[in-house]
Amino acid sequence: MAEVEETLKRIQTHKGVIGTIVVNAEGIPIRTTLDNSTTVQYAGLLHQLTMKARSTVRDLDPQNDLTFLRIRPKKHEIMVAPDKEYLLIVIQNPSE
């Protein structure tokens, strides 16, 4: 438990990181550093997008799998790491 906390904290304290969210396989947020409404929105939308991205990758090559997804909107960057059961989302504002 402490390890998990520590790792997440380490990520959170990087320069420019706005928030981190841990989401389970169904898209329900487990742990977050943002407010509730934002968290829920991010979790729901990114969960769907990750599923789609993963299915795309696997369609192209069944032996391949999605390891990391980076989305670059204008204002900041969203990074998603999928797993079989969980999803970790980090939002960072890159160097200004």
Add this chain to the structure above:
Amino acid sequence: MGAGGLNTKGRHTQLGSGYLSCTSAFSGSPQPQPCGKALMQATGEMRAIIMQSHPNDILPLTLTSATQELFGCRCDEDVTGDNPYKILRKEDIVQDMRMRAAVSDFSPMKQLVLDYPEDELLLVYDRDFIYGSSFYLVLTADAKERHLKVIEVALEREPSEVFAAQKTSEPQPWISLGSEQEIEEESVTDSRPRLKYRISRVRREFGAPIFFSDRNAMETKDGFIECTPYQDKNFSLKQMERHTGVQTIPNLKSSSTQTQWTYPRSMCTQYEPREFSEEKKENCLQSEKLKNFVNSVASRFEIAIQQNEIMDVFFDDWKALSEEDSGYGRKADPHLKEYQSFTDLHFSKEKTISNINWHPTINGVIAVAVTERLSFEDRINGSTKLLLNPSLILFWSFSDPINPQLLLECPDDVFSFEFCPSDPNIIVGGCMNGQVVLWDISTHVEQLQGTHKRENETPVVRYCAVSGIENGHKAPITDIQWLPGTFEVSRMGVPMENKNGICVQIVTCAPDCCVMFWDIRAPRVLQTMADQRKQKVEEKPLENPHGVPNTFKHLDLTWKPLIRVQHISYCKTRLQLVLSTTFCPQDGELVYTDWKLEKDNDSGRLFSAKPSHRFIIHDGQVNTVRRSPFFKDIILTVGGWTFAIWKEGVTNGPIIQSSCSQKKCTVGYWSQSRPAVLFIGKEDGNIDVWDLLEKTHEPSQTQNITATQITCIKPWIVSSKQHLLAVSDHLGTLHILEIPWTLRSPSSNEKLSMSKYFEKEVDRLVYFEKRREMRAKEKKDYEAEELRKKTYLIKRPVIFIIEK
């Protein structure tokens, strides 16, 4: 005819004159010769037609039959007319001559034969006795050659052609070959004489009524004759070949279906996201799987985050580069171009313009306040004349540079006036005698906009409200400002939110050490918080003279200020408003005050607080206090020979102060579009354009506009392509200048650079302050040290040791 020779293969032989040209028949020349019968017989024979004497190399001789048998040249047997040539061997002839001596036929030519060079001699049978004998012997080798050649040629010669004589044809009787039969068959002729029939009828039956009846054709046999069709075998044609074209088209299929009609219905759903309860979250967090997951993915994240920190991959260097470049590359003229200039001979002659204002909403309309160009004494001396000449505010429009569009009449010279920000039809002005004047131009707005055709005379609008003389200032009102529409000030001086959103309050200042707040609403709307000894605004119904709108009837002549802020001994010339403070510069001194009225506990009177800060920076009267349109806390002040930029909150001094210029600075203004640019007007008619990012020790450019002192500068943004600067001078002329591209378009990050620059300057000031303190401290320490040393020296005992 006789000259012809035998042209066989180029050989030319000269024959005797007796020869005819028929020998030329051998020459191969295609000349038809009239031939006689002799030629027709001569096929391969060389025969002369007429022979008189023999040539020299031929010797005719006669051979007996015995000789003939001996040599094999019997007449008409061995040698014939067709084959008259016989080759004889010379030895045989010699032998014969020896054997038969005189009997031999060859004896008369014995010598000749012996002389013959070759071995064989040619004997020619001369059947026609051309040379007079039956044989002749060819004597020379040349002749023999010749003859032999002739033989060959003759054999090859084609038979001569027969030429039919050409005659003109004569008409002959036509011989029928049977072709006229067809034509005769085609022509139609009577084969028999024509038959004539004559039919007559009895006379009495003429004109008798006719009766028709029906008869069924089927009943009687042979009632009708029909031609039944039948297949005629003659005409059955079988088409063997057919030429058609084929085109494919897509399969067209049309079908229809009927759907069930449904009508739309409004429905809505409401959902909320699923969430875990707290303990469930805790459970998840505890799980081993999560730990593993987080550990495994954390490294990826760190790499990615670090990448982002290092550099921004999506930054478009190319685009950023181009922005900077375009600024320098421009060869455009950086000067302010004269756009238009307004002066009115009638109204602004010998007057000066004290204030300019652009109309906030109508494009191309600008208002100027025209005042007399007189000093104080002159004013007093000429006061009666002045009363006759009313003071005016002129409205100019770009469409008409000669005549002003509108005139506002003022009770006295107006030094400053402003359009109401929320309602541009209301204009407030402050006069020389301390009165505050209000105009309402809503009736003339269409004219200003240019939609109405103008009458010949410029319309004059009288003011619709003016404050009472005893209530107003005691000195000319030098500056007047509308309070922003979002808040108002109560009687106590506390700013409150203005619920209406329209501007209702005005602040004025004058050199009589007063700043007054005025409210333009009717008194009953005013919040009377604590109406102790505060002046109340009385209402008095007034008649409506001169067609003036009744907008401010309630204020006319009785208008009193809401709040009067009295500052001790400070004359005010300009003021610039902030939420709760004012800058009131005067005589080179900048005063920063809070206008809140405080209640003095002792006397119960309200008085204003002392100014919090005073600065003496400028050497002359400060004539401009302006906030930067980009930075809320940066203020520009212009006075004397310098200008200074201040930041609110920084109380040490100005953050930037310019060097002294040659001429007095009379007015200044920030640029509306570029955070780093400001315009300073000088007393010699120059405009200095300062670009603080480019140079701070001198203006970036100077441009002369007019010959006299510049009294007011106001920029205005008409459109993104046109920025205008209105400049007025002491002579009463209003110049409108166009700001060039270099001065109106900000460079990239200009605002950021400026704010950084200001911060740097603030830091510098702070640093200086610190240094000063430090120096002071150091000095103090040093002095203390010195003192201590001195006293120490004095106090030190002297010990004498005397040795005996």
